[in-house]
Amino acid sequence: EPEVTQTPSHQVTQMGQEVILRCVPISNHLYFYWYRQILGQKVEFLVSFYNNEISEKSEIFDDQFSVERPDGSNFTLKIRSTKLEDSAMYFCASSSSGIGNIQYFGAGTRLSVL
Amino acid sequence: DQQVKQNSPSLSVQEGRISILNCDYTNSMFDYFLWYKKYPAEGPTFLISISSIKDKNEDGRFTVFLNKSAKHLSLHIVPSQPGDSAVYFCAASSGGSNYKLTFGKGTLLTVNP
Numbered sequence: 001e002p003e004v005t006q007t008p009s010h011q012v013t014q015m016g017q018e019v020i021l022r023c024v025p026i027s028n029h030l031y032f033y034w035y036r037q038i039l040g041q042k043v044e045f046l047v048s049f050y051n052n053e054i055s056e057k058s059e060i061f062d063d064q065f066s067v068e069r070p071d072g073s074n075f076t077l078k079i080r081s082t083k084l085e086d087s088a089m090y091f092c093a094s095s096s097s098g099i100g101n102i103q104y105f106g107a108g109t110r111l112s113v114l
Numbered sequence: 115d116q117q118v119k120q121n122s123p124s125l126s127v128q129e130g131r132i133s134i135l136n137c138d139y140t141n142s143m144f145d146y147f148l149w150y151k152k153y154p155a156e157g158p159t160f161l162i163s164i165s166s167i168k169d170k171n172e173d174g175r176f177t178v179f180l181n182k183s184a185k186h187l188s189l190h191i192v193p194s195q196p197g198d199s200a201v202y203f204c205a206a207s208s209g210g211s212n213y214k215l216t217f218g219k220g221t222l223l224t225v226n227p
Contacts, residue, residue, distance in 0.1 A: 004157070006157075031213065033214065033215075035215075035217075041219070042217050042218065042219045042220070043158065043203065043205075043215075043217040044217070045214040045215060045216065048213065048214055056214055058214075091157050091158070093157075093215075095213070102148065102160050102163060103148075103160070103213075103215060104160060105150075105157035105158045105159070105160075106157050107155070107156050107157045108156075108157050
């Protein structure tokens with residue numbers, strides 16, 4: 001069964017460093033998303049991406065964040081200068097269409113900022 | 115911002131009995147609702163969904179009910195099995211919001227053998 005793959009499963013970084021979280025969405029999907037879950041809190045939307053551009057972003061997704069689809073398979077989330085409060089689980093999701101939007105999630109990357 | 119609320123952080127039921135998980139929403143623009151199940155160290159797994167034009171959707175042991183006037187939905191699991199023990203998230207989206215999902219905080223379901 002097709003699945004969304006995320007790497008690495010755990011990323012430890014120093015405050016102020018750049019990190020790139022990687023995702024391989026399901027191959028025929030067109031819509032891509034990043035969410036995050038801070039420990040003990042709800043899953044929060046960060047950004048959606050369609051047709052090679054951001055379609056919506058939350059207020060969390062400030063200038064320190066960027067997304068890219070560098071080739072036909074990968075979808076990345078970059079945090080330029082990490083802060084302690086960026087520590088969270090980051091989930092990538094993809095869907096085949098917007099309407100009737102069933103998003104399929106990866107297992108997540110745990111980001112720990114020290 | 116609590117547009118989607120799951121007021122019960124946990125629920126414990128006996129194997130074979132019915133599990134009922136509840137979810138309330140405040141945004142009347144939501145037109146699609148989903149339930150996800152999540153095990154520790156895994157991502158949310160899609161379970162069942164319902165469009166706002168329906169009031170019930172059934173898939174095997176899982177049934178979702180939608181009451182639009184009350185802005186309330188519920189997930190029924192019958193019969194409950196120990197393998198159903200997980201965190202269940204209610205999520206909602208609207209076509210006007212580029213289909214982003216707004217999640218509730220989740221309910222931890224424990225099914226006791």
